[in-house]
Amino acid sequence: MMNIKAAGIRQNRIQSGIFGILLKLVGAVIMIYPVVWMFMGSFKSNYEIFGDTQTFFPSSWDFSKYVSGWAGFGGVSFGTFFLNSFVVAGLGTIGAVASSSVVAFGFSRCKFRGRGIWFACMLLTMMLPSQVTMIPKYIIFNQLGWVGTKLPLIVPSFTSEAFFVFLIMQFIRGIPMDLDEAAKIDGSSMARFFVSIILPLTKPAMVTAAIFSFMWKWEDFMGPLLYLNKPRTYTASLAIKMFNDSTSLSDWGALFAMSTLSLIPILLIFVFFQKYLVEGIATSGLKG
Amino acid sequence: MKGTKSKLLGIAVATLMMAETMCGCGSAAQTTENAAADSAVGATAGSEAAAEETTEEVTSIGSDSAQTTLRVAWWGNQVRNDRTVEMLNLYASEHPEVNFEVEFIEWGSYWEKLATEAAGGELPDIIQMDYSYLLQYQQKNLLANMNEFIDNGTIDISNCSQSTIDSGKVDDNLYALCAGSSAQCLLYNKTVTDSCNIEVPEQWTWQEFLEVAQQVYDQTGMKIEILSNDERTMENLARGEGKVLLPSEGGALGVEDSSIPLKYFQLIEDTINSDYHVTVEELADLSSSDQGFLAQNKTWCVFTYNSMCVSVVADCDESIEWGISMWPSYEGDTVQEAYVKPSMFYSIAETSENKEEAAKVLDFITNSIEANQILLTDRGLPVSSVISAEIIEGLSGIERDAMDYIPRIEKVATTINPPSPSGSGEVGALVTSLVEQVRYGQMSAQEAADEFFVQANEILQEAQE
Amino acid sequence: MQQRKTVIRRRENLEGYLFIMPFIIGFLLFTAVPICVSFYLSFTKYDILSSPRWTGLSNYIKMFTSDRVFWTCFKVTLFYAFVSVPLKLFMSLMVAMLLMKPKLENGIFRAIYYIPSILGGSIAIAVVWCRLFATDGAINNILGTLGLPDDISWLSRTDTAIWTLIVLAIWQFGSSMLIFTSGLQQIPTELYEAARVDGAGKIVQFFRITLPMLTPVIFFNLVQQLINGFMAFTSSYVITGGAPLNSTLFYSVYLYQQAFQFSKMGYASAMAWFMLFVVALMTILLFKSSDRWVFYETK
Structure with a gap:
């Protein structure tokens, strides 16, 4: 039986x-x-x-x-465009993930006056369509003398991004409070507590944020369009768009060829990072 | 810079100042995170410099020791980008005192970028300009008056036709120099019309055209498509009666009642109810590419510009033979509707500090045979008659046919309408939306015409305020 | 005693502000001014090329009273967001759970399932999507082989066109899938072991452990996807362009047309602020409701 x-x-x-x-x-x-x-x-x-x-x-x-597409435009090849994309997306991602996790920790584990208001401000930045803030933003970067450089595409990432802050916060809030109490009794500072305890525990969230950040910065089109002035500083996303000019002959084959190539870095980043995503983390020992 | 600030929205200046002070405080009180951020920014600048270094020799146009740097911006595709850069390289090699920074991007993004740059007071020195945007930019004093460069001979226009030059003038002042000519045309599949024993005349009336469309459909099953994407056809119907649909002074339509709009919407209604016009379902299936019908042999002709013919044909079967004729006219018209249009212009920004140098470049583009042998007909037929004759000689096939069309049409063409006022873009969108409602049977032609007359006037009036 | 408390509080305040300092600097430097300026612009007539002119409430009045397209696209966007977001979340949670086990094949499948999200709203997607839903396209072919009507003109009918975009949104579930995957990783395995000892089946485990433990992440996905849904732009812009008869015209696309095609930046700003109001209201409601259903370790 x-x-x-x-x-x-x-x-x-x-x-x-x-x-x-x-x-x-x-x-x-x-x-x-x-x-x-x-x-x-x-x-x-x-x-x-x-x-x-x-x-x-x-x-x-x-x-x-692939050959004619790679040749690019006006003497600048896609080698340069891809390199530019790597610089922008790579540095931007490092900045966004590092600063966002710090800010997320502040919002979810520190009790300070005005926390609610600042948090609301942060959510607010996610809700306003970029089309209407684009021109004032351009004017600010112009006053700073940054137009024509990659700075407007990279520096703001180092001041954290609302989406990632919110994402990492949700993960930090899943970590038991007992740890905080233990740390306080231990007498270790908040900074040390953050670096040695919380940071390792939020690795999946940070990896997720890194994948998203790289992908969005890689694909971003409006930023490079407005702030980059010289073709040799153009990113791949901007260059790909140039294959399809509605007032003249579009080269669809080259467009698809370069779009295909443009997917590869994002896929590689994904494959590389997802290892850390699923390898599992040590929270299990801390709970219960 | 001063101009920029005053343009920047009165209130914003104050707010900005406040923010700048705050940012000062912020950076003074640096935390560890900020230090990290700063060092990363340093790294950015470094790697950027490295990136620029590696590509420097490829793209630097002109010598680094040049005293004048001109920024040049245009929209276009790979071919235009390559040719224009090559042409500028030639200029820089002949004029070591000048070098160039170029900006190019496709059509739609170009205007967004240009508007943003205008708001920041950072327009490029030489701007590729379109007829539909000319008045908008001129009225905001963003474009330089080029009369002085014509008068002092910096730009030689002795080989250009007066009407071509006049198309870039507003109130007798030249704000835009024509870069090439183009004209509306009907591109048709000659293989098909021949097989139906149809002789295509230089210009049909709409009635004749629609009869032929029926005939071709009966024999081959191939259809036609009347454009809906802007107000051009309606504008032509007004021209036929000697009227201007959208007069430059703005504020109202140039027609007194809805009779001309009705002619147009009636055309739309009659054709969509016929079997020789593509259906709304077919139109929807192809929304991502409007040239697909011709390539799929669903239609046998397309309304377009002669400068677009080469790219339209490129999507189609190579064995097809093509013909080019004029857009139909309306029965009983008193004026020839056809006109030659500047396919695009070059303007000099009012904020440019090197207007004289920019004007010299424009003269080079207009009159240098070497320059035009690089550019060819990419921006339409060159405006100088000496140059265009030489360039046409070197062409063949559809490229040649498309350019030969300009001298053909010039024999009968009347003057182009003055540039359209602000609000025209929205009127165009209104036409598109009403055509859709007529085609979906939500409105009769008469209702659409009445609606158009009221709403278009409102739009134009509001834009004027 | 009292004094010591204030000292601690002051220290906590200082620490908190130090941690969120990057955000505050970025906000004040790059975001706050543009937000204020756009609010000011919503009361003006501004064509970008010349200075804005104060027109009071007229943009808002026109928006609410005489602009029919405004209400059409608002309704279209509401429908799109409220239909596509729940379906997308359900789909991504199911797939994330299906691929939970740390096997090599699952990693490969996860990468494949993520691909559509990488493509975003590219031109390639626009062309493919029109092809798929064309009257003689793949979707109708599949329906035909299943014995269903196979001559539906998906893109030309006002009642079906929006669904092509909803299907696209669901198909691009990769980002929520990834967030759910990392959320699932955080659930301690002992909880499942304990449940198994108690004799709880898979379904009970899902409702008793997985779902409650996942609520912070579900909440995040819900808020974030709804905000994104309301602000959706690319699919409508590149695939349908709002056709037919504005039945797929998203709010952001109409806003974009106003801003750049019709040079009415003032009106576009007013539209943006109305959108902000609606989205903020919805977010506040979600946050309020979260007390009842979202389970945090920290209170």
Whole structure:
């Protein structure tokens, strides 16, 4: 009797395992379809993309769009554009994650007067459409003499970003208060408590923030458009847009080719960081 | 700089000052985090310098020891960017005292960036300008009057037609120098019309055109599409009666009643109810690319500009033979609607400190054969007759046909409408929205025409206030 | 005694301010002024190229009384946000749990599932999406093989077009999935072990442990996604452009048209502040309600 039941359970396990994998595979196909389509598009001529909508595969595997696209604009190649993107997204991410976790700790673990008001101010910055603050912002950066440099794209990140502060706060608030009491009895300062206890415990949140931050800064288009004046300082997101000028000939193949290349760094960052995301953390020992 | 501040919203100045003082306090009281942030900023500057160094030789246009740096901005694609940079390089090699900083981006973003730069008092020295934005920028005193450079001979316009130069004038003052000419045209699939035994004349009437459209549909199943994306067709109908739909002085439409709008909306209603016009479903499926119909052989012709023909054809099957003729006119019209339009202009910013040098560059672009052999017809047919004759010689195929169209149309063309007043963009959006409602059967042509007449006048009046 | 208390309090105040100092500096330097200026601009007529002119409440009056498109796009945006956000959160939580076990394949699947979110609102997505939902596109083909009607013109009908954008939003669930994944990592495994000892099944475990422990993260996702939903821009802008008949015209897209295509920055600012008011109100309500359902370790 017992044996039969166990076998039944095992049977179930296997079935659900296969079923689970199948489900994940179907999901993966649906999720990945447009990227594959874009990849195929990078080998097609404009006519193949728009005239002949029913074929999925290109007529030939011609890498010339990668070559002509990589050549870039006005003598500046995509090598430079990608390098610029790395500088902006990389430094910006370091700044955003570091400053946001400090601020998040302040908001969630320090009791100080005016906390509610400052927190409201921070949420407020998430709610106003950027279109209407864009011009006053430009004027401020212009007065600071920063227009034409990458500073307006990087420095504000070092003053924390509302989304990440809020995100990390939610994680810090999940860490038991007993730790604080213990630290206070220990006599260690808040700064040490933050660095040695809280910081390691919020690693998943910080990793999540880093992935998002890199991706958004990599894709950001408005900032580079307004603040970068010389083509050799343009980022990849800005340069890709130039393939599609509505008043002249668009090069769709090159657009898709460079868009495909532009995905790779974000994917690599994701794969690299997700290791830390799922490797698990030591909170288990602290609770209960 | 002073001008900037006064422009910057009275109240903002005070607030800004306050903020600047605060920031002073903030940086004085540095915490450890700030120190970290600061050192990272230092690193930024360093790596930026490194990035610039590696690419310096590729993009620096002109010698570093030049006394004058000119900023040049334009919209366009890869071809235009490459050619214009090459042309500027040529200029800089001949004039070591000048070097260039260039800014280029696609059309839509270009105007956002330019408006923002204008608000900050940081317009580039040489600005590629469009007819639809000319009046807006001129009225805000953002563009330099170029008359003096014409008078003192800095810019030589002796080989340019008077009407071409006049199109860049406001009140007899030249604010924009035409960079090339273009004109509206009907690009059609000649392979199809030939197979239907249709001889396409230089200019049809709308009635003839629609009859042919029916005929082609019956024989091949291919359709037509009447544009809905702006007010151009309606403007042409007004021109046919000798009227200007959107007069420069603004404040109101240049037509007294809704009869001209009705002509247009009637055209929209009649065609959408016919079988030879693409359906609303087909239009919606293609919303991401308006040239798809021609490429898919769903339509046999497209309303466009001659300067766009090459790019339209590039999306289509290579075996097709193409023809170019004029837009249809309306039965009973008294005036020829067709006109030659500057495809784009160059303007000099009023805030520029090097207007004279900028004017010399414009003269080079207009009159140097070497410069134009680099630029070719990318900005339309060159304005100097000497240059354009030479350039056309070197072209072939559809490129040549598209450029030959300009001398063809110039024989009959009438003067271009004066530049449109502020509010025109919104009137264009109104037309698009009303056309959609007519096509979806939510409004009759008459209702749309009445609505247009009332609302367009309101928009123009509000813009004027 | 009293004195010592104030000393401690003062120290706590100082510490708190030191920690949030980066935010305060950034806020005062880069954000506060633009926010104030945009509020001022909402009472003016401002075409960007010339100085703003004070017009009092006229922008707000026009917005509420005579601009029909304003209310249309407001309703469209509300519908979009309130439909797409719950579906997206449900979807991402399910997927995050499905991929919880630390296996290599799960890491690969997670990366694949994240790809659509990387694509964001790119031009490539715009083209693909129109292709998928075209009358002769893949979606109708699939419906056809299932024996369902396969001639629906998704993009041309006012009742279906918005759903193409909602499906896109759900499809890009990657960011909430990632946040849920890291949230799930934080739940101590002993809780599940204890539950298993008590004989609780998977479903009971989910409702008794996973869901309550995850509430701070659910709350975050809800607030953040709703704010994002209200401010959504790119999908409407690049895919449908608001068509047909403004049935997919998002509030931000209309605001953008006003600001840059019609040069009415003053009016756009007024629209932005109305949006801010609505979103802030909603956020306050969510925060108030959170006392009842969000479970924090810290009170």
